Amino acid sequence: MTKAQSLWNHGVKIGAIGGVSVLIIALVGMIESFGKRDIISGILPMGIAMALIICILVAYIAANKTPICEKSVKFANAVISGFVTSGFLALLVAIGRSFNIRDMFVGASPALYKALTAGIAGAGGIFLILAVGLICGIFAGILIILNDLPRKLIINALATIFVLGLLQELIIPIFKSWDFGVTNYLGKLFYTQNGLTIFGTVLAAVIYCIISLLWKANQDTIKTTYKDLPKGTRKKVKTFGFFVLAVFLIVLPQFLGLFLSEVLTIVGLYILLGLGLNIVVGYAGLLDLGYVAFFAIGSYVVAILTSPEIFSFGFNFWQALPIAVILGITAGVMLGIPVLKMRGDYLAIATLGFGEIIRILVLSDFLKPWLGGAQGIGAIPNPNFMGFQMVKPQHIYYLILAGCMLVVFISIRLKNSRLGRAWMAMREDEDVAQAMGINLVATKLFAFATGAGFSALSGAIFASKIGSVYPHSFNLFISINVVCLIIIGGIGSLPGVVVGAAVLMGLPELLREFAEYRMFVYGAALVAMMLLRPEGLWPEARHKIELHGDDETQTQTAA
Amino acid sequence: MAMLELKNVHAHYGKIHALKNVSIKVNKGEIVTLIGGNGAGKSTTLKTISGTLKPSSGQVFLNGEDLAKYPAHEIVKKGIVQVPEGRRIFGQLTVMENLDLGAFTSKDKKKDAQTIEKIFELFPRLAERCRQVAGTLSGGEQQMLAMGRALMTNPKILLLDEPSMGLAPVLVDNVFKTIKILHAEGTTILLVEQNARMALKTASRGYVIQTGKVIFEDDAKKLLENEMVKKAYMGD
Incomplete structure (x- = not known):
């Protein structure tokens, strides 16, 4: 390879990766369907903004990866990368205009070409794309050069x-x-x-x-x-901070409309689920993919006990709630016992099966007289708090908020307890944990039980919020969503769960267009996270040290 | 009466007969070594003592009490602690947290603090690095940590599984020096080793195990001079 070639290598290679990414989002129809909404009115539709971001980001990475420290080379690589990326789109427009490729790619529509070329017909549009790519590259190059x-x-x-x-x-x-x-x-x-x-x-x-x-x-x-500040005052500042946060959380639904409060309750339910699974996966290191089972159990217990449709037990929500949680915990222990000796992938598969078993059971005709079969159970009454009927999402919000507070409190206490330390040791090395005198059976079952209890609590609230339960609400995707939100938030981190739930559950609700590409976006987000920020958005302090090294300890080692 | 006694122990992994009629005695205050080649049954013997593998027949006694009825984590509470092969420290936790987990069975915080002081005296390097992530320690330091962690419970008897494995010769010397210090302080030790020469020099008595059977049992000095042992395990 000549020297000149190796200099431009990064720009061309990484630019091509960017080009393929942009092609994919264009061909699956994301640019077009996101084009209906503008970031800047009349100038920048969201779809185009996404393409620009990818183009700039890739150019920036290309420049950053260039090992030669001369700034001019880095700058040139950024420009080349931007140009290459836009070249893919230009090629797409050129080909798509002359041949019909819609048979293969449904998204390759005239509307897409129009959006990409800003409506300019002929070669002008293609030149526009290339020019914009070049500008993106130059912009990224300037960013690299700047302080x-x-x-x-x-x-x-x-x-x-x-x-x-x-x-x-x-x-x-x-x-x-x-x-x-x-x-x-x-x-x-x-x-x-x-x-x-x-x-x-x-x-x-x-x-x-x-x-x-x-x-x-x-x-x-x-x-x-x-x-x-003296320690006492600092503590006061902190308490004041918590107080402000609490007031904010309490008044929040008053400012948000019906729709946003509804989104908030969905996020809240996932936070509850995430906090529960965080104990199983984050603290104890047991990968549980059948987590939705306990959510289903919580929901169905509340449904059976409170709805007049199948039996008329005539329980109210508050009487049914503890029973739901206790049965959830029992189910957690029952799942835990057969999988005690399993680790890693095997455990994940076994629990995955458990989740499906519960869903198929509630769907079955055999159990229809008791569980309602495919029609589910309806007419679940809303919770009643001291004579006040919780009907609107704003009301349910407070119920979920209280649940989250309780679960966060329990999680924090558990983490710093003896049991928390046992979980930590077990997560690191099961055999050695046993050699330290940790009772593996009890420790594992406690983790499963606690996680299941939280999940059942979330399910119970879910049932009374929706007013009806159906088997298809409890499919595998809920488990996968919860695992994803924990990974994206940061494994083992409580604020991470909140951030993860907000990003993975809240954003798709707010951005209607995302709904269609939800799984695509999850996959892309997971890959991106693993590459760029494997410790999660809001990581636990320990994981951050593991993955990025602690400057302090490194200097210690050097000394 | 022996402190630790294995009496006619047989052990199986599925159909594989790993231990065949093994009998070993360790008296209070002794260093006893168990030497043998790869796959001879050294680690299996330790597993039957620490309760992670139950003998298919025969008994393990601690001060005359049969340990068969206790699960592995209870045996730790009885005072038998193992330093696992290959160190197996909690690499992602700090040195202090590792030691802290070593004291998991103890409920007396004050005593733990004293024990930590003692361990830091024995291994000053650990004190220097007590807030460092254990995975970043050197191999020798990790072995110190593994031993320190096991000592946190103030065990009656310490089971060392190949403490010299994968260490540079200088560090091997250090490990055996430490074993002697622990012994001088009154800890009873069962030492499993492939480095037969060093082990026999350190121990008072020794057992040689081959394909699951104990083939020699004698004073360490005599074993050092035994032609068979010399030939098979010391490369003379």
């Missing part, structure tokens, strides 16, 4: 604009619901019917820059002032 501070500012300001545009449906109703003159005015200033206004875009970027510069200038002072 840390301006680079971070630009990237984060763009991210802010993207997020503001992405979440417009979340933000606009909040502006509207307050119905003050000011908020209405603000709403109109920033947003049109579809996307940010140009003025709003610039303003958001400027505001972000000002705030982050202010923070940058003062963060050291603020941090040292906080550190210098």
